[in-house]
Amino acid sequence: MTPTDSAALTSEIAHDHSVLQTVFGYHSYRDGQKEIIDAVIAGQDCLVIMPTGGGKSLCYQIPALMRDGITIVISPLISLMKDQVDQLIANGVQAACLNSSMTPDEQSETWKSLREGNLKLLYVSPERVLMRDFIERLQSIQVGLIAVDEAHCVSQWGHDFRPEYAQLGMLKQHFVDVPVMALTATADDTTRQDICQRLALDTPNIYLGSFDRPNIRYTLLEKHKPLAQLTQFLTTQSGQSGIIYCNSRKRVEQVAEKLCDQNIRAAGYHAGMSNEQRGFVQDAFQRDDIQIVVATVAFGMGINKPNVRFVVHYDIPRNIESYYQETGRAGRDGLPAEAVMFYDPSDIGWLHRCLQEKPEGPQKQVESHKLNAMGAFAEALTCRRLVLLNYFGEYREKPCGNCDICLDPPTLFDGTEQAQKALSCVYRVNQSFGVGYVVEVLRGMQNQRIKDHAHEKLSTYGLGKDNSHEYWVSIYRQLIHRGYLVQNIARSSVLQLTEEARPLLRGEIALELAVPRLGLSPRSKADKLGKRNYDKKLFAKLRKLRKAIADEEDVPPYVVFNDATLIEMAEMIPTSQGELLAVNGVGQRKLEKYGNVFLDVIEDHITMDSNDASYG
Structure with missing residues (x-):
């Protein structure tokens, strides 16, 4: 034309x-x-x-x-x-x-x-x-x-x-x-x-408009061994397109290298790369030649790729607006998508320290407020989507049923004894060490640093040996969230007791804690969400045809048709131009340009299925 x-x-x-x-x-x-x-x-x-x-x-x-x-x-x-x-x-x-x-x-x-x-x-x-x-x-x-x-x-x-x-x-x-x-x-x-x-x-x-993206499942995981946790998550996303956000260039390069070592088609993207390098990565991602981009926030604004199936925040973002925009890059086609964030409270502390270096003024106050709101979202034990929507002034009461809190509600237990062990150990080491070291003492680890301080002789040494390192880190984080402990930023984040810890240590009050989550949330309920009954084999053939056309025309595959349109084709199985025009995403120009070749693939598939059935 x-x-x-x-x-x-x-x-x-x-x-x-x-x-x-x-x-x-x-x-x-x-x-x-x-x-x-x-x-x-x-x-x-x-x-x-x-x-x-x-x-x-x-x-x-x-x-x-x-x-x-x-x-x-x-x-x-x-x-x-x-x-x-x-x-x-x-x-x-x-x-x-x-x-x-x-x-x-x-x-x-x-x-x-x-x-x-x-x-x-x-x-x-x-x-x-x-x-x-x-x-x-x-x-x-x-x-x-x-x-x-x-x-x-x-x-x-x-x-x-x-x-x-x-x-x-x-x-x-x-x-x-x-x-x-x-x-x-x-x-x-x-x-x-x-x-x-x-x-x-x-x-x-x-x-x-509504800020709700019901097709996105929001999940937060306590960050313990993030590379291992990331690898575990990616096994559930085989072959899918995704973005992994990190807060530093160094981490981007480390994570991208790790994924490539596992034969995953991944590439890094950050502002320290040349324009040519960044352009190559973005173009390859758009064309499905790269499966995963590991990036700083320098990547993403304007990415119009509709078939991003997951977004992982390896580190917590600086504000809810960024988190919302970045997770929103998943599932633009309306199909089910995942938004996973790894959370370690020390990451919030690092961001606060970065913020303190900025000059005083209204902008700093705004950024501080937004960072605090992001921390509150990460630590919430109520429906993630409700917290997000309420932040933007869209008030709802009914939980979404498609986030980690809804699908796997926190299990509470009487954590008084565990809290007393954890707080006592902080006290016995003179409130002079960070979370990692205190957990080592509590679990009775044998290493040179503990011996140098003679902490193997403490009454709390080994009291927590029956639980894992990650378990106790989770308990300490909850005690920090609840106000029984603080991390002194001025002293390398050492743990210190607050006044609220005294009655708990003396047994004057009881405390409920959440059972630590040490892996991915159960997925049985969530996996039923958004399932559609379409011909998977035909969908694969249509994707292959789309990629061939896109490569020939030197455009990203979704410019031809997006995944939602191909799924609808595999659902409706149109056999005429009129039926194909009834598929969402097929306009007059695309019907004229691509209609016949897609109808040919559909017809061949139907014929092959019929032959298979007759021989069967």
Whole structure:
């Protein structure tokens, strides 16, 4: 299809209001999409808060095709721009981007297409859109809509404030009558107000979607032997795509190397790598050539890969907003996904120490508040999803049934005696050692350090020999959480008793503790969630065909069709173009381009099954 033919198609479908089905292949809107689209088509400013995978992009892409003029999409990353443009072009939409990775000739060609009216969406960075010459050029053409993606970067109260984003409000001065749409997955009430003010939105239509991602299972594991725990988890995710987040470059490299040693297709990603290295890893991940990316938070914003089946936080994130966004990169296709976090309270202590090095001011206070909220989430013994939703102001009471707390509720026991042993040992070593060493004394370990301090002679030496090291670490963490112990950061995190420990040690009060969790939570209940009855063999054949087409066209596989669409094909088993068009994700352009080859594979599979049945 030529650009002229595509433009004619776009014009035709825009006027008969069938863009959703004809271009994008969807048969109904998701919650909130119709309301937002109607508002912006009518020329109203909008603030859209919608979870990752909730369909934010369609909220400006459909109006872009139905309004006169060009839609400018302000996006923070070159990779995100390219990804969105590839998918739009695959759907027959004329879209392009302008960024520093393009040659002068490529940029000139894009401007030419823009002047000639052959583009409907143009993706640019905030830095470029603020350039005087860029604004002057835009003023010579018709602008129909301005969309600001990742809009939480606008606000100083957001978790990822970027100064260049804060200046975007000036666009309203140059394009007075052009509606502006701000979109983000995470923003509390203060951040939402700040976004509206900084972007100078005029009585905006504010859509606050649900933050709930019911297809994601949230699990927290006490971090004991994280590499072993990670390996154990990955055995349940054989062949699936995933992201593992670490808080340091060194740890990224260590974990990536360990996985490669186990013949897992993994690669590291962090800001210390060259642009070429990072680009290679991201591209290989998008194309399913790499199964797992081990990364710092430098990776992920704008990753539009729908078939990420799990996200692991090897270390605790700095705030709930980051955690929510990063876990939201799993299961964007709506299929079941996992979010696993390894938690060690000392990681929170390290992050607090990093924070103390920052200059005093409102930003530091905001970060401190958000870090405390993250710690509270990790230590909660109530439904994980309820804690998340309540943080964002979406108050619910009914537990989700799809997190570790719901699927495997903590078992409580009378922990008075265990607590007394643990606290007594801290007292006997003069409150001068950290958790690891105190546990060694309590378990009666024989090593040189204990002998050097003559702690094998203490009355508490060996009192806890019947339980594992991890068991006692869990008990100590609970005593810290409950306020009977503190870790003195100024003295290398040594354990010290609080006043609250006195009546417990004297036996004046009883204490209930949770039975330590030393492995993955039971999965029997959860594994039933989201199961669909489809032909697994056919699905595998369709994936193989998709990968071959994607490699030939030099695009990620999901640009052809995402997993959810292939599963629906393997569920419905369409045998005609009409039946294939009824599958979600199959639009007119993709039907024309890929329909026959996918129908051929389905027909061959049906024939083979019939032959097998007759011989059986």
